[in-house]
Amino acid sequence: MKNSLKYLSLFLLFALPLSFFTACSEDEELVKTKEKTEEETEPTDTGIDSETLMVNNFIEDTMSIYYFWNEEMPDINPEKQEDSEEYFNQLLKSPDDRWSFITDDYEALINYFSGIQKSTGYSLMPMYLNATSNQVIAFIEYVHRDTPAEEAGLKRGDMIYKIDGEIIDDQNYSDLLSRDIFEATLGELDANNEITEVSTVNIEAIETNLHPVIESTVIDTLGQKIGYLAYSSFVANYDTALVNAFSEFKNAGVTDLIFDLRYNGGGAVSTATLLGDMIVPPGNSGNTFIERVFNNFLTNEFKRDPTFSTDDLKIKFEENGFNLGLDKLYVLTTASTASASEMIIYGLEPYMDVIQIGTTTHGKYYASTTFSDQKNHNWAIQPIILRSINATNSIDYSKGLDPDHELSDYFYLFPYQLGDPRELFMAKAISVITGEPFIYEDEMSGLKSANIRLEQAQKFKKNLYPKRSRMWVEPSELLKLKK
Structure with missing residues (x-):
């Protein structure tokens, strides 16, 4: 592992400088910073320019230590x-790491x-x-508050079938639906699928x-x-909004x-x-919510610290005044x-009856964190650094x-709105909770045999x-490894 001991001292979770995850350490003995000159962009004797070599070395040094599968890298x-x-x-x-x-x-990543x-x-x-058609239609799953979509009056269930007057198909959908400024044509399907x-x-x-x-x-x-709570992403900046929602639930005396999480691709472990x-x-309180498993190199380094305890790798439940x-x-749930x-x-x-309604989830049990070297370049990598296991390792x-x-x-x-008792998943959940018949049982029987290409x-x-299905560990969480 090239320069592993040098770079390990930047990361060791028992003395980790918070700035490492937003910029490399300024310690001159550990990171030799240079004033950028015109010569740095000139090709080196390796055949690549100095800036590319700098980024490549940053990648190698970081991945060789922190990447969960570091021992299997080519x-x-x-x-x-x-x-x-x-x-x-x-x-x-x-194919393990997707x-x-x-x-x-x-900067865009941090935003x-x-x-x-x-x-x-x-x-x-x-x-x-x-x-049989190659024509693509795009349905709106949900709309965030205070956004251009909300201001335009768009809502869940609306169907877009043209962008800038062009019919969407399986060749142009990504380009058309990713435009920043456009005219969207909304449509409805009749009984003949027209x-x-x-x-x-x-x-x-x-x-x-x-x-x-x-x-x-x-x-x-x-x-x-x-x-009922529909939640699109685990963003720590909005934790107060979550607490407020649970406060309202508690004050209302919710029983269920x-x-x-149908459209939630993950986010902050915190x-x-x-x-x-x-x-x-x-x-x-005090029981294990999640245990973090790192690669062998880091794990062995942790164990060298005489104050290390296996409990340092565990995230445990804490008492919360808004517990329901x-x-x-x-x-x-869905595949998303x-x-x-x-x-x-x-x-x-391991601690309660979790009833899952929907389809099989994505299957990501790993977390990453951000490494960068902002003093020298604007590149950043987000490698998988740990696997999460639950209290029963099941x-x-x-x-x-x-x-x-x-x-x-x-x-x-x-196309009922989220939270409406008539919305498909909501109706099913209410049926499971109350024991009353599912109001769409007959319709579901007919749909099960229909070929509507949901996998595609x-x-x-x-x-x-492409940025969804991410889970990351924040620096403050890693610092907690040292009590």
């Missing part, structure tokens, strides 16, 4: 790699993790018009804060007070909680921990439910979490939103 000479992004991707363990990534825009994005403010599910134009709206994506609490409400039905504290049944005092949790969203399910399962890492009640997300056929729709969505 032996590639960084001095011969002209493309830093390609070099980084070649180091990743395939999540580590590199960027040449550190993304803070919930700041250039966005229209809606989430789309592109799908084929029918079983599209009728409804209206057009002009939209411009802006840099905005995307509030992850999409909907929060309490439903009083059949003697049950059911709290439906946590809608926020998942906060949620765990507010959901886990009382009396579990429930013994069951109802979670709504990933990372921190899955952590809520498997982290709480996770099958080869697949996602399977539902207790299987239900596909046919929201475009039942998930591929469209993944291509449209």
Whole structure:
């Protein structure tokens, strides 16, 4: 491991400088910083320019120590790699690692993790018009508050079938649906699966804060007070909004909680921990929510510290004044439910009955953190550095979490708004909670045999939103390894 001891001293979680995750240490003995000169961009005797070599060395030094699969990385000479992004991707363990990534825009990455994005403010599910057509239609899954989409009057269930007057298909969907300024043509499907134009709206994506609490409400039905929370991303900047929602649930005396994570690709582990504290049944303070497993090199280095304890690797529940005092949790899931969203399910399962309604989740049980060297370049890498296990170590890492009640997300056929008791998943959850018949049972029987190419729709969505399915560990969490 080239320079491993040098760089380990930057990271050691027992004396970790917080600045490392936003910029490399300024210690001259550990990181030799240089004034950038014109000569630095000139080709070196290795055949690549000095700046590329600097980035490549940063990648190698960091990955060789912190990458979860560091012992399985191929032996590639960084001095011969002209493309830093390609070099980084070649180091990743395939097919296990589908999540580590590199960027040449550190500031944009940090904004993304803070919930700041250039966005229209809606989430789309592109799908084929029918079983044989190559035409694609895009349904709105949800709309964030205070965004261009909300201002344009768009809502869940609206269908976009043209962008700038051009019909969407499986070749142009990514380009058309990713535009920043455009005219969207909305349509409706008739009984013959023909599209009728409804209206057009002009939209411009802006840099905005995307509030992850999409909907929060309490439903009083059949003697049950059911709290409902639709949540799109685990963003620590909005933890106060989560606490406020749980405060309202507690004051309302909710008897059941439906946590809608269908469209949530993960986020900050610290926020998942906060949620765990507010959901886990009382009396579990001090019990393990999640245990973190690092690579052998780091683990052995931790053990060399005489004050190290295996408890340092565990995230434990803490008492929370907004805990709801429930013994069951109802979670709504799809294949888009990933990372921190899955952590809520498997982290709480040893302590309460977690009833999962929907489809199998994404299957990501790993977390990353940000490494950068802002003094020398604007590149940053986000490698997987740890695996999460629950208190009973009962996770099958080869697949996602399977539902207790299987239900596909046919929201475009039942276009009620999130939190409405008539919305498909909400109706199913209410049925499971109350024991009353599922109001769409007959319709579901007919849909199960229909070929609507939902698997391909998930591929469209993944291509449209490549940054989703991420879970990251914040520096403050790693610092907690040293009590």
